Structures are given as structure tokens and as C-alpha cells.
Amino acid sequence: MTHTVSVTGLRKRFGATVALDGVDATFTPGVNGLLGPNGAGKTTMLRILATVLPADDGHLEALGVDPATAEGRLSVRRRLGYLPQEPGFHQHFSAFDFVDYVAILKEWVDRKARHDEVRRVLGLVGLEAVMHKRIRQLSGGMRRRVGIAQALLGSPDLLVLDEPTAGLDPEQRLRFRELLGTDAAGSTVLLSTHQTDDVAALCGHVIVLLHGQIRFTGTPVGLAALATDRVWLATDRDPRAELAWVTGEGRIRHIGEPPAGAHLVEPTVEDGYLVLAGRDAHAGEEAVAS
Amino acid sequence: MTHTDWHAPPELLTRYADAPATIDDMTASSIEAHLVACAECRRHLSATADPALAVVSWSAIAERIDQPHPTPVERLLGWVGIESGLARVVAATPGLQAAGVATVVLLAAAAALASRSAGAVGPFLLVAPLAPLAAVAVAFAPAADPAGEAGIATPLHGAGLMVRRAAAVLAVTFTTLGLTALALPDLGPRAAAWVLPGLALALGALALSTWLRVEVAVSALAAAWLTAVWSLYWAAGHAGPVADSATFTAVGQVTSLAVAAVAAALIVVRRDRFATPEGF
Numbered sequence: 186m187t188h189t190v191s192v193t194g195l196r197k198r199f200g201a202t203v204a205l206d207g208v209d210a211t212f213t214p215g216v217n218g219l220l221g222p223n224g225a226g227k228t229t230m231l232r233i234l235a236t237v238l239p240a241d242d243g244h245l246e247a248l249g250v251d252p253a254t255a256e257g258r259l260s261v262r263r264r265l266g267y268l269p270q271e272p273g274f275h276q277h278f279s280a281f282d283f284v285d286y287v288a289i290l291k292e293w294v295d296r297k298a299r300h301d302e303v304r305r306v307l308g309l310v311g312l313e314a315v316m317h318k319r320i321r322q323l324s325g326g327m328r329r330r331v332g333i334a335q336a337l338l339g340s341p342d343l344l345v346l347d348e349p350t351a352g353l354d355p356e357q358r359l360r361f362r363e364l365l366g367t368d369a370a371g372s373t374v375l376l377s378t379h380q381t382d383d384v385a386a387l388c389g390h391v392i393v394l395l396h397g398q399i400r401f402t403g404t405p406v407g408l409a410a411l412a413t414d415r416v417w418l419a420t421d422r423d424p425r426a427e428l429a430w431v432t433g434e435g436r437i438r439h440i441g442e443p444p445a446g447a448h449l450v451e452p453t454v455e456d457g458y459l460v461l462a463g464r465d466a467h468a469g470e471e472a473v474a475s
Numbered sequence: 476m477t478h479t480d481w482h483a484p485p486e487l488l489t490r491y492a493d494a495p496a497t498i499d500d501m502t503a504s505s506i507e508a509h510l511v512a513c514a515e516c517r518r519h520l521s522a523t524a525d526p527a528l529a530v531v532s533w534s535a536i537a538e539r540i541d542q543p544h545p546t547p548v549e550r551l552l553g554w555v556g557i558e559s560g561l562a563r564v565v566a567a568t569p570g571l572q573a574a575g576v577a578t579v580v581l582l583a584a585a586a587a588l589a590s591r592s593a594g595a596v597g598p599f600l601l602v603a604p605l606a607p608l609a610a611v612a613v614a615f616a617p618a619a620d621p622a623g624e625a626g627i628a629t630p631l632h633g634a635g636l637m638v639r640r641a642a643a644v645l646a647v648t649f650t651t652l653g654l655t656a657l658a659l660p661d662l663g664p665r666a667a668a669w670v671l672p673g674l675a676l677a678l679g680a681l682a683l684s685t686w687l688r689v690e691v692a693v694s695a696l697a698a699a700w701l702t703a704v705w706s707l708y709w710a711a712g713h714a715g716p717v718a719d720s721a722t723f724t725a726v727g728q729v730t731s732l733a734v735a736a737v738a739a740a741l742i743v744v745r746r747d748r749f750a751t752p753e754g755f
Contacts, residue, residue, distance in 0.1 A: 237627045239751050255747050262630040273623020275567060286567060287622050289560040290629035290636075296559065335625055345628075 188213050189373040190234065190343065195243035197229050197397075204229040206397035208243070212373055216365055218388035218405075219377040220458055226397040227377040228270050228347055234375060235267040235345040248343055248373075261343070263292070266336035270347040272328075274320045280307060280331045281316040287335040306334040309364055311357070325352040333361065337368060344369055346376040350383050362387055381455035385409075391454075393461050400461050405454045412452035412460045417443045427463045483509055483516050485523075492524035552643065561639070564631070567621045568614050568640045571647060575613040579648050582606040583655040596659050596666050600723055601704055603652050603669035605697055607677035610648045612693040614640060615684060627751070634746035637681070645677055668723040671731035676700055678738035685741070685748035 188211035195208040205226045219227045232238035233245060236252045248264055250257035274283060284303045293299035307316045310330035320328060329352045336344060350358050358380075365374060365387060378384060384391050385405050393401035393408070401408055418436045422429050426439035440459055443449060483491075483506055490497055491506050498506070510517050545553065545562070548571050552562035565571070586602035615637070626632055652669065659666050676696050683692035707727075708720040721727050 232624070235624070235628045237624050237751060255750065258750060259630055262628055262632075265628055267625055267628035269624035271623070272625050273621060275621035278621065283622070286563065287625055287629065289564050290622065290626055290631040292630050294558075294560060299560070332625065335622070 189249075190247045190375070191245075192230075192234075193244045195230070195233065195245065196241050197226075197233065197238070198241055203397050205233075205240070205243075208394075208397070208399055210392055210399060210402060212375060213390065214371060214373045215389040216369075216374045216376065216387045218384040218391040219375065219394060220379075220381065220384060220391060220408075221377075221394035222462060225394040227394055229397075230394065231345050231347045231375060231377055232269075235265065235269075236261055237267070237269075264342040266338060266341035266344045268332045268336040268346040268349055272332040272335075274328065274331075277319065279317045279319050280312055280323065280327075280334075283320055283331060284335045284338065288338050291338055293338070302338060306337045307331075309337060309368055310334045311360060326354060326357060329353060330357065333364075337364075340368060340372070342372055344372050344374040344376075346374065348377055348379070350378060350380055358383065381453070381458055385454040393458060395462065401457075408457035409452045409454045410457065412440060412456035414449060415443065415460060416440055416452045416456045417447035417449050419448065428459055481509075482513065482519075485519060488516060488520050489523050492520055492528065548643075564636065565639055565643045568644060571614075571643060575610065575644075576647060576651075578613060579606050579610055579651050582609055583652050587655045587658045590659050594660055596663075597720075599656065599659055600665070600669050601701070603656075604673035604676050604700060606652055607645055607648050607673040608680055608693050608697055608700075610644045611641070611677050611680045612690060614644045615681070615689045633750040634742070637749045638742075641677070641681060645674075648677075649673070665723060668728065671728050671735065672700070672722065675731040675734040675738065678735050678742065682738040682741035682745070685745040 190212040192208055192210050195205050196203075197205040208226070208230065219230065221227050229238065233240050234247065236247075236258050239253070245252055247261045250260045252258045252261045275286070278286065281303060284307060285299065288299045288303055293302060304313070304316070307313060310333050312327065312330055312334065315323060315327065320331060323331065329349070333346070333349055336346060350361060353361060362383070376383075376387075388405055391401070391403065391405050391408055392399055401411070417439050418432070419439060420436060422437050423439050423441075423444065425441060425444070427441035429437050429439045432438050438450075439447075440456060440463060487498075487502075487506065491503065495503065510520065545559070546566055548566040549559070549562045552565060553559060557565065568575075582602065583606055586599045586606075589598035589602065590596055622629075649670070652673070656666050656669075680689065680692045680696050683696070686692075687695075704720050704722045707722055711721065722731075
């Protein structure tokens with residue numbers, strides 16, 4: 186499938202901290218997930234893709250144009266929905282006022298059509314009943330849904346969502362997944378998350394970022410496959426494992442080189458991600474030691 | 476709901492749904508009162524009416540209910556001919572919210588009080604140009620936009636919106652200062668000598684904010700202003716009142732005008748920087 190967004194040699198530095206270190210990636214219509222620990226560069230990458238932060242170096246092409254130019258940026262912003270990691274909310278705005286405000290900024294000039302669209306997107310995220318409550322009176326999960334609603338205005342071709350499921354309860358997360366499958370069908374969705382089960386359920390394509398560099402790009406199944414024959418369950422903790430934790434059933438799940446006769450299990454997306462992150466952390470320790 | 480044995484004639488309900496203009500107001504009111512009490516007639520009406528009509532009607536009702544209440548600033552902007560959507564965006568600028576306006580009013584009042592107690596216009600002239608600077612700081616500080624980064628990633632965000640917001644904020648600030656100046660002890664022409672320096676500082680801060688964070692630009696210009704006034708005053712032997720400082724003479728006014736013009740030119744040249752503020 187033809188890509189709709191591509192980045193080449195993307196670099197961004199904040200003082201001494203390198204946030205992105207030469208990232209090359211392409212994205213196609215569908216849901217594209219960005220996985221990585223805190224500080225890996227996910228938010229920086231999404232902010233650059235959302236045209237709110239310029240890159241220090243590298244090239245970005247989105248929806249067939251170059252957002253580094255004024256015309257290109259305007260063209261992308263007209264077809265973009267963006268949920269920042271921390272949306273700003275006006276103290277006195279209701280959910281309706283806030284989404285209406287963003288709709289004005291998105292050039293919805295006709296008031297009646299704009300208000301219909303505001304009601305539509307607030308309905309999509311299940312906030313019809315509280316749309317006239319002030320945002321400061323809403324719960325964290327509801328505020329997140331207000332943020333998602335404004336991003337969905339006009340069913341944009343490109344949706345950039347920074348941790349959209351943070352703060353949502355399981356039912357709301359399910360609803361969000363359905364929403365992306367229906368309202369955002371045909372759009373290119375780029376989302377960052379810490380929830381590997383969201384990636385497994387939502388994404389056709391996933392990228393793992395570590396220390397500002399891409400360490401994996403492929404399908405969720407491919408990510409899970411990285412942990413094939415490297416995950417096992419045992420009753421006691423094995424000190425030779427790279428990672429180990431207690432499961433809900435009280436057994437110990439291990440990742441690493443399994444001992445002979447280990448009870449190997451089917452790896453998940455989280456296992457695949459941890460294999461990468463674990464290797465990376467291990468390499469970091471060795472680098473420090475040397 | 477109460478049960479009723481009488482029902483509206485079906486052809487009347489059909490006309491009520493499809494051609495309401497053919498029914499007089501009295502009959503329409505009677506039908507509506509009856510519909511509230513009669514489930515059977517409501518069912519009949521639902522089966523008769525065009526579903527698209529219900530969607531349109533509901534949308535119109537929701538529109539009436541959801542109509543945002545314009546703030547006084549929005550109404551004011553509407554009176555001067557600004558379209559309601561743009562008025563809403565401009566009025567949401569923090570500098571036009573209660574806290575921002577209060578900051579400007581307090582600064583202006585403090586400057587006027589200082590002048591009255593000193594019996595001279597000098598303290599007002601010294602402090603008044605800082606009020607537009609404070610207004611710029613409040614209105615354009617990072618994360619000051621009511622929608623934060625979500626607002627930046629929109630087509631309307633950029634130099635055009637910034638100029639409209641700056642014009643609204645500075646109009647409020649200069650009007651407040653102008654009214655406050657009426658309370659000064661000396662209402663001679665020199666009582667207006669703060670206007671051009673104020674404009675130069677405000678535009679200068681906006682121009683500098685294309686390189687620096689706006690708080691840094693505002694702080695630097697405030698310090699530069701106070702330093703310039705006092706150094707010129709002391710350089711002249713500080714014999715007379717502060718209002719006699721070269722800053723407030725014709726030379727100072729022309730210099731302020733030149734600074735304002737250069738700042739405005741820089742804003743135009745570097746307008747693209749307002750679309751993607753670095754360090755947001």
C-alpha cells in the first residue's frame with residue numbers, strides 16, 4: 186500500500202538530550218502504533234508529525250506535501266486531527282465550548298454545521314450527557330475523551346494521537362478501539378501507547394522506539410515473534426532470566442534464554458517488546474560498565 | 476401521561492407533520508397539547524412523518540439549546556463587526572480574560588496613583604509602557620492558548636490569528652491606560668508620551684518572541700526600558716522631573732516610533748515562526 190506519511194533522517198535535540206536520532210519510517214492508512222518507554226522519543230516524533238514542533242534535521246512528508254513549508258503545513262493542518270499528550274483546557278470552557286473552539290480554529294465557519302459536528306464527535310466518545318459541564322468538573326478519563334473528540338473533528342485523513350487510551354477505563358478503551366475501526370477507517374492513524382494490548386488489538390503496523398532510534402518496525406505478530414522460544418513459566422524465579430515477573434496465577438513468567446526442559450509459552454506483543462527493551466537496557470548497562 | 480379516548484383525525488396529523496404551514500396556530504397548539512397526552516397519536520405521527528424532518532427538527536432544537544453564551548468581550552467584538560467564531564477565538568485569549576484585564580488595570584491604576592501622590596506625570600510615563608508588555612506576556616506565553624498544542628495544529632493558528640489577538644489585547648490595554656491618564660495631575664500633551672514607547676515595547680516583544688521565549692523577551696525589554704529611561708535621566712543631570720527624560724521628548728518619541736516600525740517589519744518577515752512556536 187502507498188505510504189501517506191514518511192520521515193527520513195529525522196533528528197531532534199533538546200539541549201544535551203537527543204530525543205530523535207535519525208529516524209526513518211513510513212506509515213500507511215490504518216492504525217500505526219508507536220511503542221517505547223518514557224523518554225524514547227515517541228511524543229517528540231508525534232509532535233513533529235503534528236506540525237507543532239520543527240525537526241532539527243531530516244525530511245517529513247505527510248499526505249503528499251512537505252509541512253516544513255508554509256503552504257504544506259497549512260495543507261496538512263486542514264486534514265489533521267491531533268491529540269497532544271497533555272491537552273490544554275480553558276478553565277471556564279465546557280466540553281462543548283472547547284471542541285467548538287477547536288472547530289473554529291479548524292475553519293468550521295458555518296456555525297450550525299460546526300455545532301452539528303461538535304455534537305457528533307462528542308457523541309462518538311460518549312459525552313453527550315455531560316457536554317455542557319465545565320471541563321474542570323469532568324474526570325480525567327472524560328477529559329481524555331474530550332481531547333479525542335476534538336481530534337476527530339471533520340474525520341481527518343491523518344490522526345496523531347499521543348497516548349489516547351491513558352486514563353480510560355476498560356469499557357472506554359473498547360469503545361475507543363471500535364471508534365478507530367469505524368470513524369477513522371481509511372485514515373492514517375499514528376498513536377503512541379504504553380498498552381501493548383492496545384497495539385495487539387488495534388494496530389496493523391507497529392514501531393518500537395528506544396533512545397530516539399527505531400528498533401523494530403513490522404506487524405504486532407512480528408513483534409510478538411521476537412520472543413518465540415524465549416518465554417517460559419515456572420514456579421520459582423530463575424536468576425538467569427533477563428526479565429521475570431509474577432503472573433496473576435502466581436507463577437513466574439520469564440524472558441531470556443530458557444533452561445533445558447522449560448515450560449515454553451506462546452509469546453505476546455508485550456513479550457516481544459520486552460525482549461527488545463530488555464536487550465536495550467542490558468546493552469546500556471554494558472556500555473556504562475565499560 | 477393520561478389516557479384519552481379521543482384521537483386527532485389522521486389526515487390532520489399528516490398535515491401537521493408534512494405541511495405545518497397549512498394549519499393555523501390555534502389548531503397546531505391543540506394538536507401539540509393532545510400529543511403530549513396521547514401515545515396512540517404520537518405513534519401515528521411517528522409513522523406518518525418523514526424521518527428526515529425529525530432529524531432536522533432535532534438538530535434545530537439542539538442548536539438552540541447548545542448555543543454558547545457569548546462573553547462581554549465577544550459581544551463587544553461582535554459590535555465592531557467581527558464574525559462570531561473569530562470573536563470567540565480572539566476573546567479566549569488569556570490577555571482578554573478577567574485575570575489578564577485585571578493585571579493591566581492594576582498596573583495602570585498603580586502608575587496613576589504613583590503620579591498623583593508625586594504630583595507629576597513622570598511615574599505614570601515610566602510605568603504605563605510596561606502594561607502593554609505585561610499584556611503581551613499574558614496573552615502569548617507558552618501554553619497560553621486555551622487549546623494548548625491541539626490549537627497549534629490547526630489551520631487558523633499562525634501569524635494572522637496572533638495579529639488579531641494582539642490587536643484586541645493592545646486595544647483593551649491602550650484604552651484602559653488612556654482612561655487612567657485622565658486621572659493624572661498634568662493633562663498636557665506629555666501625558667500621552669507613554670503611547671509610542673508602549674507600542675514599541677509590545678511590538679518589540681512580539682518580534683523578539685520569534686527568537687526567544689516570550690517571557691524572556693518581555694523581561695529583557697522591561698529591563699531595557701527602565702534602564703534606558705533612568706540612564707538618560709541621570710545622564711542629563713537629573714535636575715528636573717522624570718517626564719523631562721529624553722525618552723519622553725520628541726527625539727525619544729521618534730525613536731520609539733522607529734523601534735515600533737522595525738519590530739512590525741520583523742513580525743511580517745518572520746511571520747512563519749508564529750505557526751510553529753519552538754519550545755512550546
